[in-house]
Amino acid sequence: MGTGEGATQPMNVTKPIVYELTEYAATILPSDAIPIELGTLLWQTYGENGTLRKSVVKIDFPSPITGGQWRLTSQGWVGYIPLSDVLGFRLQPKVGLANIFGMLEYAYNLKSFHFLDGLSHFDTLEELYSFLADILSRRILDRARKGLYRTYVPRSDQMTVVRGRMDTRHLVQKPWEVNIKCHYKDHTSDIEDNQILLWTLHQMIACGGCNPQALTNARRAYRALQGTVSLEHVAPQAWMKRIYNRLNDDYQALHALCRFFLEQSGPNQTEGNRKMLPFLVNMARLYELFVAEWLKAHRVSHLWIHNLDVKSQHQVEINQEGSLSFNIDLVLFDRTTGQPRYVLDTKYKIPTAPSTEDVAQIIAYATATGCSEAVLIYPEILQMPLDARVQNIHICTLTFAVDGDLSQAGEQFLESLLACQPIARTA
Numbered sequence: 001m002g003t004g005e006g007a008t009q010p011m012n013v014t015k016p017i018v019y020e021l022t023e024y025a026a027t028i029l030p031s032d033a034i035p036i037e038l039g040t041l042l043w044q045t046y047g048e049n050g051t052l053r054k055s056v057v058k059i060d061f062p063s064p065i066t067g068g069q070w071r072l073t074s075q076g077w078v079g080y081i082p083l084s085d086v087l088g089f090r091l092q093p094k095v096g097l098a099n100i101f102g103m104l105e106y107a108y109n110l111k112s113f114h115f116l117d118g119l120s121h122f123d124t125l126e127e128l129y130s131f132l133a134d135i136l137s138r139r140i141l142d143r144a145r146k147g148l149y150r151t152y153v154p155r156s157d158q159m160t161v162v163r164g165r166m167d168t169r170h171l172v173q174k175p176w177e178v179n180i181k182c183h184y185k186d187h188t189s190d191i192e193d194n195q196i197l198l199w200t201l202h203q204m205i206a207c208g209g210c211n212p213q214a215l216t217n218a219r220r221a222y223r224a225l226q227g228t229v230s231l232e233h234v235a236p237q238a239w240m241k242r243i244y245n246r247l248n249d250d251y252q253a254l255h256a257l258c259r260f261f262l263e264q265s266g267p268n269q270t271e272g273n274r275k276m277l278p279f280l281v282n283m284a285r286l287y288e289l290f291v292a293e294w295l296k297a298h299r300v301s302h303l304w305i306h307n308l309d310v311k312s313q314h315q316v317e318i319n320q321e322g323s324l325s326f327n328i329d330l331v332l333f334d335r336t337t338g339q340p341r342y343v344l345d346t347k348y349k350i351p352t353a354p355s356t357e358d359v360a361q362i363i364a365y366a367t368a369t370g371c372s373e374a375v376l377i378y379p380e381i382l383q384m385p386l387d388a389r390v391q392n393i394h395i396c397t398l399t400f401a402v403d404g405d406l407s408q409a410g411e412q413f414l415e416s417l418l419a420c421q422p423i424a425r426t427a
Contacts, residue, residue, distance in 0.1 A: 079280040107289035137217035144224035148189040200258040236262040284348035353384035
């Protein structure tokens with residue numbers, strides 16, 4: 001359990017050099033800008049076949065092809081990579097930070113924190129990360145002072161006196177044992193609700209994205225939980241289908257923010273005795289979550305009047321054994337019959353026109369669900385939008401823009417979706 005606080009980082013004498021990379025734009029750096037061993041570490045961890053198994057940065061080493069220079073291209077991820085004490089990479093989004101936060105707010109249900117005011121002064125995602133980390137740490141500290149949520153957990157143990165229910169079968173089978181096996185319930189705070197908080201703090205402390213104030217508060221919150229809560233690895237999916245009551249209803253907002261931090265923690269790399277975790281946001285995943293949660297948030301006012309409801313990550317079995325299945329981003333159902341009316345798939349990329357693979361995928365989704373309306377959603381208007389029919393399936397491309405007013409973009413998207421016509425190009 002003491003390993004979490006072991007993420008303590010040595011004090012840096014000098015600030016690291018930070019290079020900025022913008023989504024899908026190649027950045028050229030001199031050959032001596034990145035030591036070859038750090039360039040290799042970057043490639044091994046964040047390259048096409050790196051630890052993450054998804055390309056975060058496309059890395060072209062200095063060669064005659066690159067004119068003897070480094071060529072780095074961010075592949076749809078934003079955030080910060082602390083590659084070493086002396087070198088880091090800031091992956092900048094194409095859209096403004098205010099819109100990034102607006103997307104995060106919907107995607108991770110952060111509205112309950114009520115901290116939207118004053119966000120305009122952030123210049124980098126690291127500042128936003130530290131801001132959110134500080135809020136989470138202080139909220140956890142407040143809850144620890146009031147008392148962590150506790151519940152009864154079933155236990156079994158060999159005891160010198162009877163506690164709870166004595167295991168008579170064990171007593172008959174092994175009458176020579178002095179200690180008595182008992183089954184009882186322990187009222188404890190060492191439960192998953194609190195383990196999610198402790199593991200998130202552990203990951204935040206190990207990350208190179210926190211400023212000193214946020215790091216101090218994260219360590220204080222970690223120590224407040226460390227004595228009574230076990231440090232257990234927690235997957236981001238742990239928040240799903242959790243049940244809250246009047247005693248732990250405030251944990252719902254805490255767990256929503258924990259999910260954000262756990263999902264943005266990428267692979268770690270080790271330098272000496274220091275473990276460093278990057279802060280990385282997969283924009284394709286964020287865009288998918290944002291569109292889904294925006295539709296859910298507005299279904300009463302927009303979809304229900306058309307007798308529609310929305311479901312995200314809808315699974316369709318392909319064979320009877322269940323070994324093959326589709327996981328569809330979004331499906332709009334008829335509220336009366338329960339039949340699928342639209343299948344939707346988000347694509348966080350800006351091609352000239354939809355690819356053959358994307359069209360084939362959405363046709364397969366529509367066929368599997370017996371749906372006649374198939375929609376591909378892009379963050380910008382395509383130069384060559386698609387509006388076509390393949391047998392009885394109508395396929396079109398629509399836009400849910402993220403580079404302007406998100407509410408207005410959502411209204412335009414829904415209007416076009418329900419009319420099933422692409423958004424017209426505007427001047």
